Amino acid sequence: MSFLHTWLLFTLVRAADPPCSLRGPPNPPQLSRDGDVMIGGIFSFHNSWDQATHTFTSGPQQPKCKRTIPSDYYQSRALAKLVSHFGWTWVGALCSDNDYGNNGMNTFITAAKEEGVCIEFSEAFFRTDPRENILRILEIIKGSSSKVIVAFVSYSDMEVLLKEMALQNITGLQWIGSESWISDMNIATTEWQHILRGSMGFAIPKAKIYGLGEFLTKLNSSSEVELYKELWETIFECKLATEENAGMKEICKGNETLSEVQNQYTDVSELQIANSVYKAVYAVAYALDKTYNCSKRESGQESVTVCINTTHNRQPWQVLSELKKLHFSTTTNEEVYFDENGDPAAKYDLLNWQQSKDGKITFVKVGFYDASLQAHLQISFNNISIIWANNNRQAEESVCRRLGTALLPELTKEGDFNIGGIFNFRTGQDGQTFTFQSLPAQAKCKATIPSDYYQSRALAQLVKYFGWTWVGAISNKYDYGVNGIATFIIAAQEEGVCIEYWETFTSTDSASSLAKVVHVIKQSTAKVVMAFMSHVEIKVLLDLLYQQNITGLQWIGSDAWITDNTLTESLGYTALIGSLGFTVPRAQIPGLDLFLQEVNPSRFPNSIFLKEFWESVFNCSLTPRAGLRTCNGSEQFKNVKTFFTDVSDLRFTNNVYKAVYAVAHALHKLLSCEENKGPFPNATCAKPSNIQQWQVCGSLHNTSHSEA
Numbered sequence: 001m002s003f004l005h006t007w008l009l010f011t012l013v014r015a016a017d018p019p020c021s022l023r024g025p026p027n028p029p030q031l032s033r034d035g036d037v038m039i040g041g042i043f044s045f046h047n048s049w050d051q052a053t054h055t056f057t058s059g060p061q062q063p064k065c066k067r068t069i070p071s072d073y074y075q076s077r078a079l080a081k082l083v084s085h086f087g088w089t090w091v092g093a094l095c096s097d098n099d100y101g102n103n104g105m106n107t108f109i110t111a112a113k114e115e116g117v118c119i120e121f122s123e124a125f126f127r128t129d130p131r132e133n134i135l136r137i138l139e140i141i142k143g144s145s146s147k148v149i150v151a152f153v154s155y156s157d158m159e160v161l162l163k164e165m166a167l168q169n170i171t172g173l174q175w176i177g178s179e180s181w182i183s184d185m186n187i188a189t190t191e192w193q194h195i196l197r198g199s200m201g202f203a204i205p206k207a208k209i210y211g212l213g214e215f216l217t218k219l220n221s222s223s224e225v226e227l228y229k230e231l232w233e234t235i236f237e238c239k240l241a242t243e244e245n246a247g248m249k250e251i252c253k254g255n256e257t258l259s260e261v262q263n264q265y266t267d268v269s270e271l272q273i274a275n276s277v278y279k280a281v282y283a284v285a286y287a288l289d290k291t292y293n294c295s296k297r298e299s300g301q302e303s304v305t306v307c308i309n310t311t312h313n314r315q316p317w318q319v320l321s322e323l324k325k326l327h328f329s330t331t332t333n334e335e336v337y338f339d340e341n342g343d344p345a346a347k348y349d350l351l352n353w354q355q356s357k358d359g360k361i362t363f364v365k366v367g368f369y370d371a372s373l374q375a376h377l378q379i380s381f382n383n384i385s386i387i388w389a390n391n392n393r394q395a396e397e398s399v400c401r402r403l404g405t406a407l408l409p410e411l412t413k414e415g416d417f418n419i420g421g422i423f424n425f426r427t428g429q430d431g432q433t434f435t436f437q438s439l440p441a442q443a444k445c446k447a448t449i450p451s452d453y454y455q456s457r458a459l460a461q462l463v464k465y466f467g468w469t470w471v472g473a474i475s476n477k478y479d480y481g482v483n484g485i486a487t488f489i490i491a492a493q494e495e496g497v498c499i500e501y502w503e504t505f506t507s508t509d510s511a512s513s514l515a516k517v518v519h520v521i522k523q524s525t526a527k528v529v530m531a532f533m534s535h536v537e538i539k540v541l542l543d544l545l546y547q548q549n550i551t552g553l554q555w556i557g558s559d560a561w562i563t564d565n566t567l568t569e570s571l572g573y574t575a576l577i578g579s580l581g582f583t584v585p586r587a588q589i590p591g592l593d594l595f596l597q598e599v600n601p602s603r604f605p606n607s608i609f610l611k612e613f614w615e616s617v618f619n620c621s622l623t624p625r626a627g628l629r630t631c632n633g634s635e636q637f638k639n640v641k642t643f644f645t646d647v648s649d650l651r652f653t654n655n656v657y658k659a660v661y662a663v664a665h666a667l668h669k670l671l672s673c674e675e676n677k678g679p680f681p682n683a684t685c686a687k688p689s690n691i692q693q694w695q696v697c698g699s700l701h702n703t704s705h706s707e708a
Contacts, residue, residue, distance in 0.1 A: 066323050066342045068279040069204060070371075072104045072178075074346035078202050078369045078378075079150060079176060080111035082350070085379055088148045088174075088398040089117050090498060092141065094161070095152040097124040104152040104178060113469060116496030120146040127160045134164050141170065147389075148174045148398040155181040162192045170195070174389040174396045177201035182351055183272070188361040197355060198389040202348035202369055207275035210331050213268045217258040235261060279336050279344075287322035346371035350379070354387045450584075452484045452558075458582050459530060459556060460491035468554075472526040473502040474517065474541070476533040484532040484558060500526040507540045518544045521553070528554045535564040538576075546572030557581035589657050597638040601631075666699035667691070 083091055093109065095101030102124060109119055121144055123137045141149070151158065158181045175196055181187050182201030221232050221240055229240055238252040258266060271278075327337040338344060350367035367381040388395050463471060473489060475481030481504065489499050501524060503517045518541075521529065531538060538561045545551075555576055562581030567573050601622060604610050615621055617640060620631035673685030679698065680686070686695045 066283070066320070066338050068276040068283065068336070068344055069273075070346035070348075071341075071343050072100065073107050074343070074371050075179060075202055075348065076104050076107035076152070077111040078346070078348060078371070079108055079152075079178070080115050080117065081369075081379055082200070082202070083112060083117050083148065083150065083176060084115035086395050088396075089493070089496065090120055090146045090148075090398050091117060091176075092144050092146045092149040093119050093122040093152075094137070094149060095122070095124050096154045096157045097126040097129070098154075100154060100180070101152050101157075105150075108150060108152060116469070118469060118496075118498030120144050125157065125161070127157045131164075134161060137161070138164055138168060138170065141173070142168075146398050147172070147396040148176060150176045151181070152178040153181060155184040155187055158187055162187070162195060165195055166192065172390050174398070175199040175201075179203045179348070183270075183363055188353060188363070190359065190361075193353075193355065193361050197353055197361070197391055198387050199353040200366075200386070201351060203351050203363075204272035204276065205347060205349045205368075206269075207271050207334065208332050209268070209271055209275060209278050212271070212274075212278075213266070216268070217261075217266060219258055221252060221254060221256070231265065232256075235263065235265065279330065279334075282328070282330065283323060283326055283336060284319070286326055286328055287319045290322040290325075291318050350381070352384075352386050355391070452480065453487050455559060455582055456484050456487035456532070457491040459558070460488050460495050460497060462580065462582070463492060463497050463528065463530065463556060464495035468528045469497050470500060470526050471497060471528040471530055471556075472521060472524050473499050473530045474521075474533065475502070475504050475531070476537045477504045477506050480534070480560065481532045481537075485530070488530060488532065500524050505537065505541075507536050514540070514544055517541070518548060518550070521545070522548065522550050527552070528556065530556045531561070532558040533561065535561040535567060539567060539570045542567070542570040542572035542575060545575060546570075551575050555579040559583040589653065592653075592657075597636070599637060601633050662700060663696065666696050669699050670695060 091112070093105055095105035105122065105124070109122065112119065121140050123140060125133055125137055153161070158177075171194055173195075175198075177199055179202055182199065183203040187196070219228060219232070221229070223229065223232075232252065233239055235258070236252060236256045238250045238256075241251050324338060324342075327335070329335050336344065346369070348369040349365045350369060351363045352366045353361050354364045356362045364384060365382070366384050366386050367379060369379050371378060385393065386395075387393070471492070473485050475485035485502060485504075489502065492499060501520050503520050505514055505517050531541075538557070553575065555578070557576075557579050559582060561567065562579065563583045567576060599610070601607075601610055601614050611622055614631065614633075614635075615628075617637075618631055618635045619629070620635075621628040622631045622633065624630055670686045670691055671688055673679070675685060676683050678685035680695070686692065
């Protein structure tokens, strides 16, 4: 119907060049030749800037398009804001494989990234594609985890896709549509409503054109315009009388009247496109009026306007100049003006596909978008309830995949305590009842090394800091890797980072399992890989990546391997150059080096560990043994350089040191307790000869001390 209205308004207008189109990256639109000017998608003319010099110095720099329909650039950005508004951070994307679809989708993806939205897949198709391509896309949709699909697709391409979806009964998806199909009644049929019910998207706002209905119905058969004659004969299914067909049946009687006809031509309830043409006509009319009635600019300005007094000397660039300054209101109080890119203020109705009482789909306006407002005010909603996919009253969740469950580490049994990763003991709570009321609520771990929960969250913030919103994730299959990477994924989602894959393995996995992990890394599009594992697994992986020459990845490492110097022994260690990760800070323990140098088996005669260690370092035996030199115990560590005597990197040793002191302070507090002032029930103290583990844990809870 919009086409009929548009065509009848402009049967005498012929465009010299094609309408504006976006070519390449989504930027404010350009025409194909310098000097082309397009008004409202209807009027086009060419001015050879390169063949003439004008006193209007800014002529060549003017936007070449003046639109009364906003550029799709703004629609794409509006769709990204809409998706973000509903918290959908993991979506699929489809587009028509032409300029309309590809440029619109490119802009959407760029804007979506800015909003923290990730794209699981992006596929383009055209209605004339082989059926195999459409079926391939359907397999991608069925295999995806995203529940929201943004379709920047023309209505004719959408029909082809829907036919195949109906055959496979693919439903339950939340569709977000571009204006080409979201308000098209040919798509909103009962045939597709089980697939598209709940769809949402932006459309050009409805409008009224006062007097248009009356004008259209006044058309009569006496018009000399050929198109009008064809229209008359089509509507009334007759032929206008001519000398050639005077004897034919079904000749129009001449008393037909359009005022009694209800069809697309007489329906003026949907004037989105026609109204844009209407505004374009008035814009050109106002601009021409200005050029015919102009006056010289006030003195002191940089350039001089050349006034036009005859129809033989008007130039397109002068009309364009007036259009740039234009600002008027229509009879319905709609403001018309153009920004620096030649676009009107981008305003759209937000439509929602809802089922009416008669079972048909209706387009319900549930909101509005106005790009001229501040960012947080651009999308607004009215009080009409939104219907979602599957006719639900609640929106689908579609977020970055949550894989696994991240929990703070737990020990294996109720009542277990672990101090600094070194001291562990059991309270034996099962079978015993304590009057110490707060015991069950006490934390079971006292850690001098921060929980990996915090490391995982720090790594997610690191990834976000560098703008990496699309990453891969790998871990070992142990609690360290699984819990660590699961926490990372949840924290990454909060930061707007999406995970393309998560693979787990151990160093003893089968060759086929390891090959699968390598294949996933090789085929992925993510160039950043988060690896939460020990140095053992990363070594195995590096060797496999080296064999297939897989390089160029940015590795983010957990503390278990990020500072491990032994990784240089791996064939593919160069692939890790540039890796980033967090680790426990270095520290110094005053006097430790001197203490270690004075260690001697004679000081700890019952230490089997020290005996074995001593014999290993000095390659001897403390007891006579065939084939080995006998140690006398007087050997000096200060003359030996080993990892034992190296105190330059005391990251984890320092945590053990702090754990020892923590337990010592806790015991000291228990032993220093004053009677009737104790921390336990009835102000009692622990018995020095029978200190219980739960009492040590309670004392640790209140212990605070500083290192030397």
